[in-house]
Amino acid sequence: MKFPEKLAKTREAKNLTQKELAKSIGVSLRQIQYYESGVNMPSKKNLAKLVKALDTTMSFLLSEEEIFILEASDKGGSKGKKRAEEIVNETRALFAGGELSQESKDAVFQAMQEIYWESKIINKKYTPKKYLKDKGME
Numbered sequence: 468m469k470f471p472e473k474l475a476k477t478r479e480a481k482n483l484t485q486k487e488l489a490k491s492i493g494v495s496l497r498q499i500q501y502y503e504s505g506v507n508m509p510s511k512k513n514l515a516k517l518v519k520a521l522d523t524t525m526s527f528l529l530s531e532e533e534i535f536i537l538e539a540s541d542k543g544g545s546k547g548k549k550r551a552e553e554i555v556n557e558t559r560a561l562f563a564g565g566e567l568s569q570e571s572k573d574a575v576f577q578a579m580q581e582i583y584w585e586s587k588i589i590n591k592k593y594t595p596k597k598y599l600k601d602k603g604m605e
Contacts (some may be wrong), residue, residue: 475503486499492513508533562575
């Protein structure tokens with residue numbers, strides 16, 4: 468179940484109308500209608516308000532993919548959102564398609580995890596300038 472459907476079902480379970488929810492978080496009725504129809508996603512700020520108003524959690528309302536795309540959108544605007552969606556779709560296609568053996572899929576996934584953890588270490592340990600200097604790239 469995706470965000471729009473989860474939002475609508477959670478709102479209905481709390482016996483709130485779209486208008487009441489909109490008023491409680493300070494957005495227009497149209498905005499709630501857009502959220503529930505999948506036309507727009509809320510900003511992080513409005514998502515936090517929705518979570519509070521509905522007495523739920525962000526991880527309940529959003530899938531991991533949706534959180535990734537929302538964060539990319541917040542940091543990189545529409546270009547960040549588009550690229551995040553491309554990454555999700557390309558990764559899904561890679562793992563769902565029949566082009567790779569299960570062993571190869573496992574190896575790709577392992578490599579992606581290693582890249583992720585290595586990047587986290589680098590980002591904490593180095594500023595971009597120090598990292599480039601240490602790699603002899605400055």
